[in-house]
């Protein structure tokens with residue numbers, strides 16, 4: 179296997195982008211990434227695009243071909259593949275691209291993610307997202323996505339010390355980071371009161387515990403490490419790629435408050451990179467809901483089970499803390515265009531490792547991690563990246 | 567959800583017919599046709615669950631998908647059946663009555679509707695034993 183580097187990154191602004199069509203979202207991110215890498219379109223060997231549900235959001239399937247076409251790569255007949263794993267589609271697209279380059283099958287590969295969610299109403303998008311869980315045995319009986327995570331929160335709060343204010347603090351911290359990120363959907367700070375006064379969605383989760391509905395795209399360019407000198411971008415090395423799965427339904431899990439797929443993927447990634455959680459300088463975790471960030475930092479090994487609330491309360495996960503979590507603003511404040519999220523996480527870590535994160539820069543960041551979850555934890559992708 | 571797709575699951579949804587592995591004795595609801603423990607050595611057959619069990623965790627759904635909008639707020643729970651498996655279902659009780667560890671029994675109820683003029687689907691919900 180060859181060592182793989184990220185040589186360019188690009189990301190659109192995230193938000194409700196009424197005037198931008200699905201296909202143009204991707205083109206914007208892809209062009210930024212190629213420009214950043216100093217790579218011409220015709221040099222690209224393959225494209226992997228993460229997308230959860232264009233079929234339901236914009237009534238378009240066959241996304242790989244569409245994207246290649248509008249990127250002007252139809253005439254070079256590039257290999258273009260759509261990757262789907264619900265909210266982990268982006269993370270898996272990145273992993274597929276890494277494997278393609280590492281194996282020697284391809285040299286210059288673009289990994290991208292795109293989702294256009296605001297062309298349908300809220301009800302229809304809630305319905306589409308419910309397809310990330312078990313449609314027949316969760317969705318059919320009235321489970322919503324926030325409802326499933328709310329049941330994790332109730333189970334967690336019954337067993338471990340976590341206050342309603344601790345949960346709110348996750349959103350407060352992520353909005354504070356989002357306020358320093360020019361691409362974030364929400365760039366205003368909030369207080370614990372903002373969260374506690376927002377409307378209940380699924381007890382105990384309120385509107386400000388939930389990631390928003392977002393349009394956006396992100397893209398990164400990968401190359402073999404031995405060829406990075408040919409390109410202009412500052413390379414960042416992929417130290418580990420790992421992926422794990424678990425039962426599709428939350429009710430079939432060994433433990434409602436643990437994502438065993440996160441534990442498995444993290445263990446594999448740390449083992450592959452010969453690293454421990456202590457050596458990670460920053461992490462982008464999948465905070466689709468505030469409770470998800472608490473559970474993620476525990477399952478990734480940054481603290482023991484039950485300590486996530488304390489870690490958050492004491493500012494250890496904030497910028498300047500022991501392990502800054504979601505410096506981009508996370509899914510909560512940066513936004514969550516589902517298929518694009520996993521790639522945006524890589525974009526953020528690469529930006530940080532190059533020292534280009536501006537007001538949200540983590541001092542002397544050398545190693546970063548991404549954690550991307552599909553559904554309620556049925557798919558997890560974990561990546562570790564490091565400076566070269 | 568299409569009529570055929572719903573009709574196919576009527577035995578499971580109306581009467582809690584799941585499966586049991588004759589090789590290891592493990593029960594499955596929702597039904598599985600492949601035992602994850604015994605794999606190809608598993609002898610899977612139908613099993614009629616009693617439907618009694620207890621609440622593992624729950625929430626109150628305030629914002630629902632279109633098919634359930636009319637029913638909010640409703641209590642949704644993960645229930646551990648007495649035979650072992652866990653499932654997701656609605657509890658017929660007020661938000662204040664829902665508790666972790668609460669004993670429940672099955673009741674036959676309307677589950678949802680495909681729009682205002684669409685197919686009305688029925689299935690199993692759960693009621694607290696102590697309140698009934």
Ligand SMILES: [Zn+2]
Nearest residue numbers: 587590601604
């Ligand atoms: Zn068996």
